[in-house]
Amino acid sequence: MSKKDLVMEVKDFSFTYAGVDKPSLNKINLPIEKNKITAMIGPSGCGKSTLLRAMNRIHDLYTGNRYEGEINLYKEDDSIQNILKLKKENDFIQLRQEVGMIFPKPTPFPMSIFDNVAYGLKLSGLKDKAEIEHRVETALKGASIWNETKDRLKKSALGLSGGQQQRICIARAVALKPRVLLFDEPTSALDPISTGAIEELISELKKELSIVIVTHNMQQASRLSDSTAFMYLGDLIEYDKTDTIFLNPSEKLTEDYITGRFG
């Protein structure tokens, strides 16, 4: 795998939460491939969400967390940016426009559907009304929720169902045209039908961007992802093509987890 195929790379990354001595992640190494879906699986508390949340520095909402190592973002112009070096608010804003995030529970803002999707665009400084309208429509279509919402764009997004809200959140993130989208258990609060819709959407999205998804659901990881990382107690135990991880893992621990012997 050459560097050309990567969009991000985690190198010897350790993470310690504020007020704790023991690191929650120990020297993680993980490549994130371009236009592929990378899944992170593992039992609760293994650090998969912690790792995901480091990848767009959302941890920095809270003070006192400690980072070590590197998380490199391979930019479109072939330059490399170690995102752990960022310090200024403007740099974080730039990063989060490139690396978006979807949360476990849908997080619609208390505003209309249209304004929800346009919000990130407005934050990024886009002012041209026609352009905003065009991008919102494209994003809603991209998140396959245009047909359900086109007649009620001015209505509050809080009136939608959970699955619809989550697709609005995805549309909102996609509207910014990020290069990477991080999904933190995006279907854990949804019913099976909404889950199916979101999964379909995620596989569709990988044509446009690279995806990292944290999931508790092993079937989901095996259905969706191209590569899978198995984590346990803050260590990355094994990373490989999803087929290999699920059919022929090289680590005993991975096999035990996949076959449901623990976790």
Place this chain on the structure above:
Amino acid sequence: MNRLLLNKLILILSTLSAVIGISFLFWILITLSYKGISALSFSIFTHDLVEGGIRNLLVGQFTMAILASLIAVPIGMMAGIYLREYGHGTKLASIIRNLSDVMMSAPSIVIGVFVFALFVAPFGGYNGWAGVIALAIMMIPIIISTTDNMLALVPQELREAGMALGGSKHKIVLQIVVRAAKVGITTGILLSFARIIGETAPLLFTSANNQFFSMDLTEQFPSLTVSIYNLATYPDESSRDLAWSAAFVLTVIVLCINLLGRFVIRNKK
């Protein structure tokens, strides 16, 4: 059987307590309505106190309460936003929060005395501004606490989601978090307004009272509550009747504002 008996006993006791509590409330309301309405006439709304009406008093009371809100709402909201969004977890924030809670339960007469010493005595006499300041001081801690508590109810994920879209902190706070808490904060403001509109003690020796129509806040300022206090102690029947109707009008106003507060909540939910 013992368990059922105990259950019945507690049911009877708690029902009885509720009845006692509520009956006092109704007693007050019924007496107030009876005495207030019988003395009520349309002419008291068109005449000033000097002619036996309450027009200048209503205007005066509202003027002071609205001006106090104009001071207290921005300060209280900004302080509440600081406590929850910026200073949360810091020592300074917890000191301010505790002080504000203490202020909220400070006897209103103490606030009156404080304002008297600072804004009445040095300026040579009672004045409307002193009343406004006293009411604002009463209102600020209530608004701080409501804002703080309502912002605390906004799920953390909403802040993270705003941040993940590339928002700066102040934009997320103002455009998303405060907006999500809008209903609660509005209700808090309405309720605190209802609270200060009925206050007497902070006005008693700050703005005092004025029999005539006045909009000059550097002079003694007409006040409905202070007038009720004064009128009720006068020996003549007509003054006491006016006190009853003024008290009734005040109660209706406070009740309406409280109902409006509830209406805002229900309409949003």
